[in-house]
Amino acid sequence: MAIAASNIKLRISGSSASATDPNGSYGGAMSTVSGGIIVTNVLNNDMDDITSAEASSGITIFHAYYYKNEHATLTYIAPKFYIDTITSSGDTQIYMALCAEAKNTAVQRLSAETGSGSATPPVDPPTSVTFSSPGNYAGGIAIGNLDAADYRGIWVKYVVGSSASAVLDQYTLGIQGDSNP
Numbered sequence: 374m375a376i377a378a379s380n381i382k383l384r385i386s387g388s389s390a391s392a393t394d395p396n397g398s399y400g401g402a403m404s405t406v407s408g409g410i411i412v413t414n415v416l417n418n419d420m421d422d423i424t425s426a427e428a429s430s431g432i433t434i435f436h437a438y439y440y441k442n443e444h445a446t447l448t449y450i451a452p453k454f455y456i457d458t459i460t461s462s463g464d465t466q467i468y469m470a471l472c473a474e475a476k477n478t479a480v481q482r483l484s485a486e487t488g489s490g491s492a493t494p495p496v497d498p499p500t501s502v503t504f505s506s507p508g509n510y511a512g513g514i515a516i517g518n519l520d521a522a523d524y525r526g527i528w529v530k531y532v533v534g535s536s537a538s539a540v541l542d543q544y545t546l547g548i549q550g551d552s553n554p
Contacts, residue, residue: 452550453513472526
């Protein structure tokens with residue numbers, strides 16, 4: 374049987390493999406526990422609320438995640454990730470990048486999640502990555518084949534412009550690849 378979408382998990386990063394708080398997902402080890410999986414259609418499943426002070430001054434948040442092939446035997450062939458649904462607010466932007474580290478390797482850990490605005494001090498962005506906003510598989514960012522149990526790190530950059538309006542904002546990441554039957 375071919376790899377199903379349910380075999381590809383988006384996992385948070387953190388200071389340890391037992392991390393379960395997506396707000397601490399600014400690099401480090403991949404979470405290996407069930408609470409470390411990003412679940413779709415759940416409010417705040419990857420970032421916390423933006424405060425009025427953050428929205429007023431603007432803020433950039435960096436989060437690192439891992440795409441993991443949890444199929445027992447099959448290789449996920451030529452997967453690419455992309456932004457399936459863009460942010461719903463005109464005051465925000467979402468960008469993505471492939472982590473510089475090789476597959477099956479923990480990614481760089483930042484000192485905090487915020488990169489500008491009211492952060493004191495603002496953290497430097499992840500190194501050796503190029504952010505973009507691909508909107509479909511054709512323009513997506515290639516991960517490289519993921520054998521059974523392989524994983525690869527990605528960065529998400531969420532930018533809230535200064536003087537942003539209060540809004541229930543959301544975006545959806547997508548990944549697509551192939552497998553042999």
